[in-house]
Amino acid sequence: MLYAYGVVSRGCSSAGLKGLDGAPVELLDAGAFAVAVSRLQAAPDATRERLVAHHRICLVLAEQGGVVPLRFGNVFASWGDLLTHLSSRTTELANKLEQLAGCVEMTLRIPGSDTETADSAGGEGTRYLLGKKRRLERAEDIQRALKPILKDWRLTSGTEIKAACLIDKSKVAAFQAVVKERARVSGPWAPSSFV
Amino acid sequence: MSDLPGVPDEALGDAELTLVDLVDHVLNKGVVLVGDATIAVADIELIYLGLNIVLTSVETAKETMLRRGEQG
Numbered sequence: 001m002l003y004a005y006g007v008v009s010r011g012c013s014s015a016g017l018k019g020l021d022g023a024p025v026e027l028l029d030a031g032a033f034a035v036a037v038s039r040l041q042a043a044p045d046a047t048r049e050r051l052v053a054h055h056r057i058c059l060v061l062a063e064q065g066g067v068v069p070l071r072f073g074n075v076f077a078s079w080g081d082l083l084t085h086l087s088s089r090t091t092e093l094a095n096k097l098e099q100l101a102g103c104v105e106m107t108l109r110i111p112g113s114d115t116e117t118a119d120s121a122g123g124e125g126t127r128y129l130l131g132k133k134r135r136l137e138r139a140e141d142i143q144r145a146l147k148p149i150l151k152d153w154r155l156t157s158g159t160e161i162k163a164a165c166l167i168d169k170s171k172v173a174a175f176q177a178v179v180k181e182r183a184r185v186s187g188p189w190a191p192s193s194f195v
Numbered sequence: 196m197s198d199l200p201g202v203p204d205e206a207l208g209d210a211e212l213t214l215v216d217l218v219d220h221v222l223n224k225g226v227v228l229v230g231d232a233t234i235a236v237a238d239i240e241l242i243y244l245g246l247n248i249v250l251t252s253v254e255t256a257k258e259t260m261l262r263r264g265e266q267g
Contacts, residue, residue, distance in 0.1 A: 004228065048214070051221045071225035085228045093226070107216050186216045192224035 002076045003044065005036040005057045006190065007086075007093045009065035009101060012036075017060060020044055020053045028079060030086055032094040036061055037082070043075045058190035059104070063169050066101035068093055069190040096195060103151060104169045104188035108142065108179060110135045110161040135161045138182070145178050154193050164193035 003020055010033060017025040023038035036057060044050055054072050061067040076082040086093070112131050122130075139161050143153055152166035163183075167175050172188050179185055 007226070046222060048217070051217050054221050055217060069225045071223075071227050072221045074226075074228050076229065082228075089228070105220075107220075186213050189216070189220050192220045195224070195226045 001040055001043065002037045002079060002082055003040045004070050004074045004076065004082060005038075005054060005067075006061060006070050007033050007068040007097055008036050008061045009067075009097060010034050012061050012064045012066075014061075017057060018053075019057050020050050025057055028082075030083060030090075032090055033097055035082060035086070036067075040075070043073070046072055055190065058192070059188060062100075062104050062188075062190045066097055066103070067190050068096045068100060068195055069192045071192075100166075100191045100194060102168055102170075103166050103191050103194075104172065105191040105193055106165045106167060106172070106175055106185060106187035107189065108139075108163040108165060109184040110139050110142070110163070111184060132157065132161070139163060142179060142182055145182075146175065149174055149178075152194055166191055166194050 003023075005019065005025065007030075008027060010029065012027060012034065014025040014027045014036060019025045019036075019038040020040060021038075021044070023040060025036055025038055027034040027036055051072060058067050058069040062069075076085065112135055136157060139155060143150070143155075143163070146153075146165065149167050149171045150165055151168065154164040156162050156164075165175065169188070176185060
């Protein structure tokens, strides 16, 4: 069966790339774009090693030209089966690929600080909300500082304030210089928050 | 050691932060082309996946309670 990693630009090359379980990665031509796949014996369980392999393939392809990353676990009985699933979404995926060409994603986490919670009166709920408000303000400051290099930005505020940042692959160092000591950063990742 | 060009290993270090991000990016996001793209979690290391879900639920519950407290 075919395991699919992502929809990629036709100019990408999979030469030498090893994917899940060391299987070679092939780029199959689907017309408007290509699809990065590996041939596997069975649908893979999600292990850490395989998640890393999926991530690495998507990132290499993102850095080569562009990728619309698929979620882990998309398997197809055959190429014909995959094409059938793609057929109704060709335009959508081609447009998305164009938007994401040359882009990678960075993840930011905005930490709280002890002083935030210690300097406010009130109950636990008040302190929690005040702390969150300040972290959101810090996120806005970071977003402003990043404005020249940000292509897109998705903020989520749950247990922690987290932001997915879409940038050109050439801007990773510039990005890290701006956010250094202001937030915790991971990446680059394939742009999976922007599909 | 990285076996792929352009992918430094430190980007995938063993930090808990990165593992949570790995799970979030690869299992929780990305295009789904097949309706039956099921995820079987086979590796004990992915206990973080469960942990993350529990933390999210607790957080959601906490926020809901706080919101209710404010309204009430």
